[in-house]
Amino acid sequence: MRITIAAIGRMKAGPEREMVARYLDRAIGGGKPLALTGFDVIELPESRSTSSASRKADEAKALRAALPEGIIVALDERGKSIGSEPFAKQIGRWRDDGRPAASFIIGGADGIDPAFVQAADLVLSFSPMVWPHQLVRIMLAEQLYRTTTILSGHPYHRGD
Numbered sequence: 001m002r003i004t005i006a007a008i009g010r011m012k013a014g015p016e017r018e019m020v021a022r023y024l025d026r027a028i029g030g031g032k033p034l035a036l037t038g039f040d041v042i043e044l045p046e047s048r049s050t051s052s053a054s055r056k057a058d059e060a061k062a063l064r065a066a067l068p069e070g071i072i073v074a075l076d077e078r079g080k081s082i083g084s085e086p087f088a089k090q091i092g093r094w095r096d097d098g099r100p101a102a103s104f105i106i107g108g109a110d111g112i113d114p115a116f117v118q119a120a121d122l123v124l125s126f127s128p129m130v131w132p133h134q135l136v137r138i139m140l141a142e143q144l145y146r147t148t149t150i151l152s153g154h155p156y157h158r159g160d
């Protein structure tokens, strides 16, 4: 199963971008996939519409057009908070059910369109606090790397 990280807005070159790349590179085992078949990062431009609602609607439309067919996970602070092992197991179930792709969506400054969030297969929260999109992308990349290690029995993850 391929994994897509789709973000509204660009992440500038620098340490945050390098950290994301480092975790995703580790997740594919330096060319030898640990548990998932690969990772793509898609960056879509922020809408320039005048209202927050229409910006979010434009961004949701662009996301629907860009994402591969498959599971959608929306990242939102009001979503479900789950542990690393249940998260990895859920991804493993989607993979074993033959789902070809799972996309993880990080919103822009206005957040994600409510209808898009409602239609998602999972709404995932990294705590009720709002984090900057750069940190969310780094945390997501690390959890996806951790997932590959949990699914493949690699010792990086030391759960109970």
Ligand SMILES: C[S@@+](CC[C@H](N)C(=O)[O-])C[C@H]1O[C@@H](n2cnc3c(N)ncnc32)[C@H](O)[C@@H]1O
Residues within 6 Å of the ligand: 074, 075, 076, 077, 078, 105, 106, 107, 108, 109, 110, 111, 112, 124, 125, 126, 127, 128, 129, 130, 131, 132, 133, 136
């Ligand atoms: C700066 S936040 C935008 C917050 C926006 N003002 C709102 O009310 O939704 C940018 C994106 O980061 C992600 N994000 C921020 N905090 C998060 C959290 N605690 N858990 C999951 N995703 C989060 C969401 O995808 C959000 O759309």
